[in-house]
Amino acid sequence: MYSALVLASASALMVSTVFGQSLTINSFGGAYEDAHRKCVIAPFEDATGSTVEIVTAYSADALARLRAQRDAPEFDVVHFSGGQEIVAAQEGLLLPIDEASLVNAGDLYDIARSNLEGGEGPAYSIAAIGLVYNVEKTPQAPQSWVDVLDPIYGRHLVLTDISNAYGMLGFLMINQINGGDLGNIEPGLDAVAELLDGGAVVVSTSPELQRAFAEGDAWLAPYASDYAFTLRSSGLPANFAQAAEGAPASFITASLVVGRDNKDLALQFIDMSISKEAQECFAHELRYSPTNMTVELPDAVAADVAYGAGAASGLLRFDPTVIEANRSDWVDMWNRTISR
Structure with a gap:
């Protein structure tokens, strides 16, 4: 259901068809990775004609890999859930993101896009x-x-x-x-x-x-x-x-890695991750709190997450x-x- 919704919304994103290109990302395994595939990865592949290669690597391991591979990184987009994007950005491992390059960035709460220009990728979900x-x-x-x-x-x-x-x-x-x-x-x-x-x-x-x-x-x-x-x-x-x-709150972020040659495709992936449809899917599948203020959730789902402007203002980091x-x-x- 949600894959179809995300694909249907592709016209609202900066999506271009790039058959034959691929992205390499990390995900967190288990139920999270299943939801990641459903909510973002499969819809992205359908919308762009590209292939997403997934490396199962939790946040600390992903940061260690970035450091070890500084001169030849494997990831195009790296996901963190423990604030490692702050450290990685300070160490020059992540690229700054121009907010204008993300169609959905304007729909994010301020806390989810506070330092894009410093290299800290946007938060697309939150575990409150x-x-x-x-x-x-x-x-x-x-x-x-x-x-x-x-x-x-x-x-x-x-x-x-x-x-x-x-x-x-x-x-x-x-x-x-x-x-x-x-x-x-x-x-x-x-x-x-x-x-x-x-x-x-x-x-x-x-x-x-x-x-x-x-x-x-x-x-x-x-x-x-x-x-x-x-x-x-x-x-x-x-x-x-x-x-x-x-x-x-534990912020789950998607960041752009320095030293890769398909920046535009990676930005499209990040943009889909912060879309209304992708975040609604994550909320339904895993009960992660959305960071996109346009998300609409039924009462049964909303009761399990930090939902709405009032709840978002109560999130602490x-x-x-x-x-x-x-x-x-x-x-x-x-x-x-x-x-x-």
Whole structure:
């Protein structure tokens, strides 16, 4: 359905037919890659007559490849989900993008196109971090990050290890509501210690989180919007709430790589990625939050994502470069806290 919609909208993009040309991109494997093919890759190939070669490479690996291949990069378009486009742009690995070269750029929220001229590609989806809760067990839908601290949850609160990207963002929000910032995470660690004393548990991966919900022990977990949909799809009574203080967000971006000779085709691919139709498809398939303000979602889908101008204004982005610079030390401090 959505492939057809994207193809039908090709006339709204700067699409030219380029039979015989190809692009090489990275994608993230699994269900994400399936959705990527459905929402962008297959429609793009149909619309342009080109071929898209996919290398499964997660963000950290993709950045490592760019660095190692600086003189002969394999990717035309590189996708990141952890802010690596900021680092890659600073290192001269990404090309600046003229906003005028993307027909759909004007439809993006400002947060999704804040530094195109600096080489940071646009965000075409967002994983918003908020409060995933059990609708049958939770007394009322949580509305604030402060609710995480409520003793009523006790052993029914599930935290995620900060070695997990979503766990890191949830922790930084707990740190912030307790008076901390990126220069001081002690308030967050003190809060986590108190929560653990109250019975809260820590998991490391999404499957562990799902198991906790399946066993009925989990009532509340700071985690990503898309995972509430994953839980519900498996038959569990889970919903997502975007807290009043805002939702830290993992931006999924598409950037133009330096040193490749098919820039125009790569820009067409990026343009389709940020289109209304492609983002509606991602929201339906994976419950990622759209960055295109023209997206229209039915209520059932909208309830699982950060949707609309009001919700978009509540999205927060902790500086990925600061996180990366401190990650090792913070993980050590976290490990000492949860093991004592």
